[in-house]
Amino acid sequence: MTRYSKLFEQTQLEGLQLKTKTAMAPMTRCFADDETGVVNTEIAEYYRRRAKDGIGLIISEGVVISDRAKGNPGVPGIYTQEQIEAWKEVTNAVHDEGGTIIAQIWHVGRLSHHELIKGQQPQAPSAIAAAGQVPRFRKPYEIPEEMTKADIKEVVAQYAQVAKNALEAGFDGVEIHGAHGYLIDQFNSEFSNKRTDEYGGDLKQRLTFMKEVISAVINAIGAERVIIRFSPHKVDAPEYRWDDAEKAIQTYVEAFKEVGVKIIHPSMLNFYEDVKDGKNLYEIVRNYWSGPIIGVGDLTPESAERALEAGWIDVAAIGRPLISNPDYLHRIQQGEPLVEYDAATHLPKLI
Numbered sequence: 001m002t003r004y005s006k007l008f009e010q011t012q013l014e015g016l017q018l019k020t021k022t023a024m025a026p027m028t029r030c031f032a033d034d035e036t037g038v039v040n041t042e043i044a045e046y047y048r049r050r051a052k053d054g055i056g057l058i059i060s061e062g063v064v065i066s067d068r069a070k071g072n073p074g075v076p077g078i079y080t081q082e083q084i085e086a087w088k089e090v091t092n093a094v095h096d097e098g099g100t101i102i103a104q105i106w107h108v109g110r111l112s113h114h115e116l117i118k119g120q121q122p123q124a125p126s127a128i129a130a131a132g133q134v135p136r137f138r139k140p141y142e143i144p145e146e147m148t149k150a151d152i153k154e155v156v157a158q159y160a161q162v163a164k165n166a167l168e169a170g171f172d173g174v175e176i177h178g179a180h181g182y183l184i185d186q187f188n189s190e191f192s193n194k195r196t197d198e199y200g201g202d203l204k205q206r207l208t209f210m211k212e213v214i215s216a217v218i219n220a221i222g223a224e225r226v227i228i229r230f231s232p233h234k235v236d237a238p239e240y241r242w243d244d245a246e247k248a249i250q251t252y253v254e255a256f257k258e259v260g261v262k263i264i265h266p267s268m269l270n271f272y273e274d275v276k277d278g279k280n281l282y283e284i285v286r287n288y289w290s291g292p293i294i295g296v297g298d299l300t301p302e303s304a305e306r307a308l309e310a311g312w313i314d315v316a317a318i319g320r321p322l323i324s325n326p327d328y329l330h331r332i333q334q335g336e337p338l339v340e341y342d343a344a345t346h347l348p349k350l351i
């Protein structure tokens with residue numbers, strides 16, 4: 001009998017059947033073919049090992065929705081037939097082991113560089129460059145092109161199309177990447193969205209683009225297999241916090257309910273960070289949202305178990321420890337030590 005009884009319970013998140021209340025957090029690994037965005041057998045085996053270990057929900061690395069959505073070399077796509085066909089090997093591998101896998105669909109917006117996106121200018125809600133450099137590429141972020149309404153319509157349609165492609169490729173659903181300062185979050189945030197049309201204004205109004213994306217994806221594949229990820233954290237503004245976390249959460253949750261979202265994935269770097277009056281983010285979210293919540297952020301088996309017991313979350317997502325331990329659940333069940341994650345050692349290869 002394991003001491004992590006909640007973590008090892010089966011669960012059903014709407015249309016997703018999970019062997020345990022654990023998820024593999026989405027993690028970009030940059031092992032796809034850089035030119036074609038096509039995945040390979042090595043990547044399929046990487047995900048297979050986590051499914052075999054019993055991870056309940058595998059959320060894939062960010063998968064881009066178009067050429068222009070890409071922000072790092074070697075990131076896979078799911079918008080060409082070749083890409084879709086290649087993903088079938090991954091989804092088959094996970095399903096062979098009785099696992100469940102969804103694709104995280106991603107557009108980086110302004111967090112890119114024209115050399116990464118076939119000479120195009122990065123696109124964003126407003127023509128404001130992000131601070132800093134493209135990771136692994138060491139070139140400063142460029143001034144993006146402000147998206148027209150036609151651009152917005154095009155991108156929303158791309159999200160819907162790749163959601164369908166994901167099902168064709170054998171994924172059990174999708175997670176919309178609305179977090180961490182990428183395109184959707186650029187619309188959501190006051191410092192990257194200075195628009196004066198219906199896509200800009202106060203937070204409620206800035207969430208318009210996100211709502212349109214969610215609606216289009218839900219229309220395409222049904223709400224019971226769609227997750228939305230969102231966060232106060234931005235990769236290009238690490239110090240950023242919501243002014244009033246409770247108010248922000250209320251506004252997001254209202255938007256989610258309006259468009260019929262069923263599963264949410266609020267993302268924190270540190271799950272237990274005090275965001276307001278001694279409360280963690282998930283505690284506050286739970287006051288407004290009774291449906292399934294995935295939690296994340298430096299969770300250990302103990303702290304994940306505690307969060308599940310408290311009822312703040314329904315599934316605990318684990319990131320870096322799953323890069324360094326393909327047999328994470330086996331180890332914690334047997335009381336064996338975990339291999340500590342080290343970016344320098346673990347990122348250059350897939351184990």
Ligand SMILES: Cc1cc2nc3c(=O)[nH]c(=O)nc-3n(C[C@H](O)[C@H](O)[C@H](O)COP(=O)(O)O)c2cc1C
Nearest residue numbers: 025026027028061062269296297298299318319320
């Ligand atoms: C190498 C690496 C790549 C990541 N790539 C993504 C990504 O593609 N999409 C995303 O939403 N989050 C990404 N993240 C964030 C993780 O999903 C997760 O939220 C974060 O690592 C915190 O969880 P942890 O403390 O358990 O690692 C990445 C994190 C790491 C370490």
